[in-house]
Amino acid sequence: MSSVARQMAGIPAADLQSFTEHLKSCRRIVALLGAGISASSGLPTFRGAGGLWRSFDATSLATPGAFKSNPGLVWQFYSYRRHMALQADPNKAHYALAELSRRNPDFITLSQNVDGAEHRLSQRAQHPAGQLHLLHGTLFDVKCTSFHCDYIRKDDYTDPLVPALDIPKKGMNFPSSAEKDSESDADAEPELDISNAQVPIPDLTPADLPQCPKCNGLLRPGVVWFGESLPSDTLDFVDNWIDEEPVDLIMVIGTSSKVWPAASYLHTARSAGARVAVINMDANDLAGRNLEPGDWFFQGDAAVIVPEILKSVIGEI
Numbered sequence: 001m002s003s004v005a006r007q008m009a010g011i012p013a014a015d016l017q018s019f020t021e022h023l024k025s026c027r028r029i030v031a032l033l034g035a036g037i038s039a040s041s042g043l044p045t046f047r048g049a050g051g052l053w054r055s056f057d058a059t060s061l062a063t064p065g066a067f068k069s070n071p072g073l074v075w076q077f078y079s080y081r082r083h084m085a086l087q088a089d090p091n092k093a094h095y096a097l098a099e100l101s102r103r104n105p106d107f108i109t110l111s112q113n114v115d116g117a118e119h120r121l122s123q124r125a126q127h128p129a130g131q132l133h134l135l136h137g138t139l140f141d142v143k144c145t146s147f148h149c150d151y152i153r154k155d156d157y158t159d160p161l162v163p164a165l166d167i168p169k170k171g172m173n174f175p176s177s178a179e180k181d182s183e184s185d186a187d188a189e190p191e192l193d194i195s196n197a198q199v200p201i202p203d204l205t206p207a208d209l210p211q212c213p214k215c216n217g218l219l220r221p222g223v224v225w226f227g228e229s230l231p232s233d234t235l236d237f238v239d240n241w242i243d244e245e246p247v248d249l250i251m252v253i254g255t256s257s258k259v260w261p262a263a264s265y266l267h268t269a270r271s272a273g274a275r276v277a278v279i280n281m282d283a284n285d286l287a288g289r290n291l292e293p294g295d296w297f298f299q300g301d302a303a304v305i306v307p308e309i310l311k312s313v314i315g316e317i
């Protein structure tokens with residue numbers, strides 16, 4: 001609680017006041033979310049995956065080529081990420097944005113995260129689905145890799161998806177399975193020891209992995225990998241939405257505003273008069289250095305800052 005109080009005190013009063021005045025006059029608002037908002041829920045950042053995955057360069061697992069050459073390895077990585085995402089709860093920033101969505105039909109949220117936190121929250125908090133757009137897909141969609149098959153299954157929270165992906169029981173480093181093990185078996189080897197012992201990641205064949213019920217082809221995670229295009233229907237929707245009327249405010253939360261397509265949204269909206277608020281933990285982040293006069297920069301934990309700066313419109317979260 002004391003750290004929260006310190007954080008709130010850390011928002012310069014003049015900035016909070018000028019932001020609040022602008023916010024109250026805003027109609028069309030965009031929030032752009034990145035890994036920083038997930039980090040507030042305790043989710044490891046993409047490059048900071050834990051356990052055995054520490055020895056891997058995560059970016060090398062998030063490519064179509066990696067999946068083609070070793071789908072078993074890539075699926076185990078994504079099964080780990082699904083498992084971790086399911087352990088995490090949405091935080092106050094997620095709830096604050098959902099509340100703003102309910103109150104303002106002209107507010108859209110664009111998430112670059114694939115952990116599904118916003119999406120699961122949208123179901124729990126009735127965040128209007130039409131106001132939430134996932135630019136990079138989600139860990140909880142699966143789709144067929146067969147060229148002629150269009151099978152896609154959305155919002156599948158089964159963990160694990162198939163028995164072979166039940167990685168926690170295979171001795172990988174998951175805090176939740178450690179707790180379960182210690183309850184059921186007091187002699188269980190401490191998980192940290194297992195992790196440090198470099199237990200090899202099991203070799204899985206395509207037959208062990210999730211299969212398409214339509215064509216028996218191999219399913220893959222429904223995320224956008226490096227080298228792949230972002231979903232064109234989502235990009236089209238956002239482009240049209242931003243072009244159709246001037247945007248009043250863009251909130252850039254826990255992400256750099258220099259990465260495409262965020263940079264282009266910012267440029268378009270700003271040239272039509274939008275003001276920009278950057279909420280980021282790291283003042284040295286690119287987003288923080290990319291400010292223009294009239295922008296706001298709120299430094300700190302998104303879960304603390306976002307509810308605080310929206311309070312005048314959404315009330316207490």
Ligand SMILES: [Zn+2]
Pocket residue numbers: 144145146149150151212213214215216217
């Ligand atoms: Zn298929």
